[in-house]
Each structure stands twice: as C-alpha cells, then as structure tokens.
Amino acid sequence: MRAGLRALPATVWMLGAISFLNDAASDLVYPLVPLFVAQVLLAGPKALGLIEGLANATAALLKLVSGALYDRFPRAKGWLVAGYGLPALARPLIAFATGTTVLALLRVADRVGKGLRSSPRDALLARSVEPGRRGLAFGVHRAMDHAGAVVGPLAAAALLGYGMGLREIFLWTAIPGALCVALALAVREPPLAAPAAQRIDWRPGALPPRFRAYLAVVALFTLSQASTTFLLLRAVQLGVPAAQVALLWAVSSGTAMLLSAPLSALSDRVPRVRLIAGGWMLHALVFGWVGASVSTLAGVVALMLLHGVVAAATEGAEKALVADLVPAERLGTAFGWFHLVTGLMLVPASLGFGLLWEAGGAPVAFGAAGAISALAAALLLPLARARG
Numbered sequence: 094m095r096a097g098l099r100a101l102p103a104t105v106w107m108l109g110a111i112s113f114l115n116d117a118a119s120d121l122v123y124p125l126v127p128l129f130v131a132q133v134l135l136a137g138p139k140a141l142g143l144i145e146g147l148a149n150a151t152a153a154l155l156k157l158v159s160g161a162l163y164d165r166f167p168r169a170k171g172w173l174v175a176g177y178g179l180p181a182l183a184r185p186l187i188a189f190a191t192g193t194t195v196l197a198l199l200r201v202a203d204r205v206g207k208g209l210r211s212s213p214r215d216a217l218l219a220r221s222v223e224p225g226r227r228g229l230a231f232g233v234h235r236a237m238d239h240a241g242a243v244v245g246p247l248a249a250a251a252l253l254g255y256g257m258g259l260r261e262i263f264l265w266t267a268i269p270g271a272l273c274v275a276l277a278l279a280v281r282e283p284p285l286a287a288p289a290a291q292r293i294d295w296r297p298g299a300l301p302p303r304f305r306a307y308l309a310v311v312a313l314f315t316l317s318q319a320s321t322t323f324l325l326l327r328a329v330q331l332g333v334p335a336a337q338v339a340l341l342w343a344v345s346s347g348t349a350m351l352l353s354a355p356l357s358a359l360s361d362r363v364p365r366v367r368l369i370a371g372g373w374m375l376h377a378l379v380f381g382w383v384g385a386s387v388s389t390l391a392g393v394v395a396l397m398l399l400h401g402v403v404a405a406a407t408e409g410a411e412k413a414l415v416a417d418l419v420p421a422e423r424l425g426t427a428f429g430w431f432h433l434v435t436g437l438m439l440v441p442a443s444l445g446f447g448l449l450w451e452a453g454g455a456p457v458a459f460g461a462a463g464a465i466s467a468l469a470a471a472l473l474l475p476l477a478r479a480r481g
Contacts, residue, residue, distance in 0.1 A: 098233065098354075104221040104283060105230050108214060109237035111276045115177055116241030118269040119203075120342065121249050121262065122184055151201045153436020155208025157295065160216065160429025164422060165293045169213040173277040176210020179203070181270025188263040211432055216424035219416035221283050225361055227416050231409035232357025239353060239404070242346030250340050297430055304418040304427060307476055308434055311411070314373055314469035315438035317380065317462040319446030324400065327455055328393045337390075341397045348401025349408075357409030365414045366476050372406035373470035379403060381463020386456065 159172055183202035190196040215231075222230040252262050297305055324345075328338050360368045379399040387396050412428070419427040442462075449458040 098229070101226070101230060101233060102221050102283065104281065105218060105233060107276065107280050108218055109234045111173070111177065111273050111280075112234060112238040113241040113244075114269045114273045114276070115180070116238050117244040117248070118184060118241075118266040118273070119180070120242040120245030120346065121266050121269075122187060122245075152204035152208040152211070153433045153439075155205060156212045156432035156436065157426075157429035159209050160212030160425035160427070160432070161293050161295050163213040163216055163425035167216075167425070169217040169282055170277065170280055172213040173210050173280060174274060176206045176208075176214075177270070177273040177277050179206035179209070181206075181267065181274055184266040184270060185264050188260040208432075212425050212428040215412055215415075215428040217282060219412075219424050219428075220421065224417065227413040228360035228365065228410055229354065229358040231412045232354040235357065235405075235409045236350050236353040239346045239350035239401075243343045243350055246340060246343040246346070250337075250343070294426065300419055300423060300427055300430065303476065304415070307414065307418060307473075308430060310469055310473045310476065311431065312434045312438050313472065314376075314466060315435045316442050316445075317376065317464075317466035317469065318435075318439065319442045319458070319462060323443075323446055323450070323458075324393075324396060327387065327396075328390075330455075331388065331390065331393060333390060333393065341393060344394060345397040345401040345404070348398050349404040350401075352402060352405035353409055356406045357413065360410035360413055365410045365417065366473060369407050369410050369414065370470045370473045372403050372410070373466050373473065375399070375406065376403045377463045377467035377470065379463070380459045380466060 159176075163169060163172065180203045183199050183206070187196065187199050190199060218230055218234060219227060248265075249262060252265070297308070325338055325342060328341055333341065356368070379396065387393055412431075415427050415431050416424060446458045446462065449461055
C-alpha cells in the first residue's frame with residue numbers, strides 16, 4: 094500500500110490536510126456539545142436530537158445544490174473557501190450561546206458550510222485519481238479527517254483538565270478554522286478528464302438505475318445512524334467525567350484513523366458492495382448488542398472502538414462506490430444526492446432515536462437502530478449482481 098500512497102496526487106493530500114484541520118476544530122467542539130446542552134443549557138436528549146437533525150438537514154439540501162452546480166461549472170475552489178470559511182466563523186460563536194435556539198442557529202450555520210463544500214470536494218477527489226485507486230484516495234482522506242477528530246477531543250480534554258470552561262474552549266476553534274481557509278485558497282485543481290455537463294439536471298431519474306437502487310438502500314441504513322452525540326450522552330448518563338467523554342470520542346476517531354486507508358483500499362481489490370454490507374452488519378451488532386447492553390465505562394469504550402471500525406470499513410468505500418456508479422460529468426450531482434439522502438434521513442434518525450430513548454430507555458433506541466442496519470445490509474448485497 095505504501096507505493097499506492099506515494100502515487101496519490103497532491104490534490105488528495107491537500108484536501109486531506111484541510112479536512113484534518115477542520116475536524117480538529119469541529120471535534121474540539123462536537124464531543125462537548127452534549128455537555129453544553131445538558132450542563133449549561135439544561136436541555137435533554139430530545140433537544141439534542143432536534144438541533145442535530147436540523148443542522149444535518151440544512152447541510153444535506155445544500156450539498157445537492159452545490160454538487161449540481163459543480164457539474165455545470167466544475168471549479169471547486171470557491172466552494173471550498175466558502176464551505177470552510179463559514180464554520181470558521183460559526184464555531185467560536187457557540188461560546189456566546191445562551192439557549193438552545195441560538196445553539197441550533199450556529200450549528201446550522203456550521204452545517205451550511207459543510208453543505209457548500211462536501212459534494213464539490215468529493216467530486217474533485219474522485220476526479221483526481223483513476224477508478225482503481227478511488228477506495229485508497231477516499232480512505233486516505235477519511236483517515237486524515239479522523240486524525241483531526243483525534244486531535245480535537247484530546248485538545249478538549251487537555252483544556253478541560255487545565256480548568257478551562259466550555260465557552261472558552263469553543264473560542265479556540267478560530268485558529269484551525271483560519272488555517273483551513275488559507276489552505277483552501279491554495280488548492281490546485283487537475284485538468285478535467287471529461288467535459289462539463291451541458292445543463293444543470295437535478296433529477297435523480299437522470300442518474301443510472303443502479304446508483305438509484307444503491308441510494309435507496311443507503312437511505313434505509315441512515316435511519317440506523319442517529320447522531321453519534323447520543324453515544325457520548327450515554328457516557329454522560331453513566332457518570333463518565335467530562336474530560337473522559339472527550340477522550341472517548343478520540344478512541345473512536347483514532348480507530349477510524351488507523352484503519353480507514355487499509356480498509357478502503359481493500360475495496361479496490363474486492364467488491365465494494367460486500368465490504369460495505371459487512372461494515373453495516375458490524376454496525377448492527379455495535380448498536381443492537383453493545384449499545385443496548387452497555388452499562389459500564391469499559392462497555393462504552395468498546396462501543397466507541399467498534400464505532401471507529403465501522404466508520405473505517407464503510408465511509409471511504411461508500412463514496413468510492415458512488416463514483417463507480419455514475420459517469421464523470423455527473424459526479425457532483427451524484428454526490429449531492431448521496432449527501433442529501435443521508436443528511437435528510439438523519440433527521441428522523443436522530444429525532445426517532447431521541448424519542449425512543451425518552452419513551453423506552455437507551456436499550457430500546459439502540460436495539461431499533463441495530464435492527465434497521467441489519468436489514469439494510471441484507472438488501473445491499475443483491476446490488477453486487479445488478480447491472481445498469
């Protein structure tokens with residue numbers, strides 16, 4: 094795999110470096126949001142689910158818009174600068190939030206940036222490498238993304254241990270945010286291998302049938318993916334101290350960081366569909382078994398570690414499969430629909446998880462998520478034999 098890593102173009106590494114810095118800033122904040130909601134704003138799981146659901150829905154809608162526009166006007170730099178600049182402003186302002194409404198608006202603003210950048214960035218990444226190395230390229234990008242997600246929580250834990258308050262910690266995200274914008278301005282885009290789309294076409298029916306079938310199964314799987322802040326909220330309810338909550342997030346991200354590149358590269362050598370289905374089945378076990386029964390700190394650690402393995406096995410391969418199923422001139426639109434569907438389905442996923450938690454307890458919510466994930470994995474496997 095080392096030779097493959099050395100052969101990856103500079104664009105892949107630059108996008109990875111930007112994602113590293115962005116996630117270092119984002120995950121300095123993200124694992125502390127449940128604490129901020131529970132301890133400062135005095136709200137519960139339902140409010141957390143609503144905030145995360147609205148934020149992700151906003152990002153999802155914009156990902157389709159930016160992806161379709163990128164196909165017609167295939168220049169990604171402007172989308173990257175805007176997409177990383179807005180979160181660089183929004184995240185530090187969480188320090189001044191005095192209620193759940195203000196927090197929701199700032200989380201939405203953060204996700205607007207994600208909506209602007211994600212589809213053009215993924216299309217640019219897919220166009221920067223040949224098809225046989227897409228898994229590796231997306232895996233490297235996800236590994237650097239997760240590396241930032243390790244650094245962020247570790248920094249949060251260190252600052253909490255030093256005695257710094259939550260609001261002060263949020264202000265520190267301004268530094269990596271500014272560096273993200275500077276690097277985005279320096280990205281060089283490779284020459285286009287295919288002509289730009291002649292017109293903007295938002296219709297999913299204009300995309301290949303096999304991609305649409307894949308999208309439908311992904312939508313079902315996403316129903317099992319409630320916001321990962323619920324994993325951290327579970328840790329808080331079990332009495333895990335604030336500093337250790339941040340470290341738990343680092344456990345998950347560190348596992349994904351180490352395994353994303355090799356597992357995603359494996360999808361370049363074996364059918365991607367089978368690797369993804371296997372990851373989804375592991376997700377079913379993580380949520381349906383570990384999540385429903387966890388009651389100790391050791392159990393929470395195991396849950397977060399397995400969550401990282403699932404992310405490593407699926408995230409890069411899922412995106413590489415999107416690029417495999419559509420023509421080059423429709424990559425932005427395809428990624429836009431992929432992000433739109435997954436983002437919108439996170440709304441009922443997060444809200445439903447929160448409601449099930451409050452109505453029947455954490456085991457009921459985790460068990461339902463595991464069952465949905467297992468069903469999606471079973472429905473995905475026939476796609477490996479489909480044509481068209």
